Amino acid sequence: MTDVPDHAASVLSPKIVAHIPNPASTCSDFQSSVPAENRLIAVAGLFNTGTNLMMKLLNHNCVMPKRKTPFQVPWGKHNPVDFRGVHFAKSSKGQIPEHFLPVVIIKDVVTWVNSMCKNPYVAHWQHKYKCPQLVKEDLSPVEVEIKFQEDKWGHRNYENGLVEAWSTWNSDWARASFPYVMVRFEDILYNQEQTVKLACECAGGHLAEVFEYQDDPAKGHGGKEGAMDVLKKYGDETKRFQGWREADLDFLSRVVDQDLMNMFEYRLPPVIENR
Structure with missing residues (x-):
């Protein structure tokens, strides 16, 4: 486990915080409804939330019956939860969504907005000044359009910009009625082994005998920062x-x-909380 820096601890809780819709039954419901040989675990999360890092950690450390960790959930890891069962990523056609336990990653909103400024992916918004510009000069919000898919149905507009996009995408997942595990990106950084263990065991798997930590840049595109960076x-x-x-x-x-x-014990910085 890596110690949480003092400044980081002022913004987030230093303990592992995960959201499981019904802790008493979610994991057992998934395991009882899907035969062991069909169970899969895969990541989902907004852009810039560490999905590739978590995928690599699961792939190297989560032992599932006869199965390798897929790259993403069948409906596309960055897509909103309502894509499940409606849309299939090109590499996932023919897969059965109910066989997957999604591991959904959420990231501190301030850090996520900063990451989107650096690498916006398919999000489009006007920012006249140095990013982020959440409001215009008249203090009206800067709208954001995210093209999750090319067709019109896959375009989502957020009148209140990146903050609304973060809130809506994650809160929709937090209200999902099927089994999933939702973990914080920060916990993947500070406590890789325990976070992977929590998700892996929920899916019916177990950790490998020797845990393989990840520090190399997880993306094949975008940023080149490792976990320590x-x-x-x-x-x-x-x-x-x-x-x-x-x-x-x-x-x-x-x-x-x-x-x-x-829910995820994120704390707004003191400059905001003390107003």
Whole structure:
């Protein structure tokens, strides 16, 4: 386990926080409804949340009966939860969604917005000033369009921008009625083994005898930072808010889904909480 830097601990809880819809039955329901030889575990999460890192950790360390960890859930790992059973990624056609236990990754909203500024993927918004620009000069929100898929149905518009996109995507998952495990990106960084163990055992698997930690850059595209590079960023509070204006911080505090923040024990920075 890696110690949580003091500055990082001021924003998130230093213990592992996972959301399982019904802790008493979710894992057993999944295991009893899917034969052992058909059980699969795969990642889902918004862009820039560490899905590739978690996939590599599961692939190297989670032993499932006769199965290798797939790259993603069948409906596409970045897609909203309502794509499940309706859309299939090109490499996943013919797969049965009910055979998968999704491991959904959520990331601190401030850090996620910063990551989207660096690598927006298929999100489009206007930011005249240094990103992030969550509100315009008249303090109205900057809308964001995310093209999860090329067809019109796959386009989602968020009037309240990136903060609404983060809140909606994750809160929709947190209300899903089928088995899943939702974990924090920060826990994958600070406690890889215990976080992987929690997800793997829920799917009916077990950890390999020797745990293989991951620090190499997990992406084949985008950023080239390893886990330790990201850890250093979480240990420097000043880097978290570079480019953030007072108006952006105020907008964040008013629009972010506070229930979701509480569920995962994310804490708004003192500059916001003390207003």
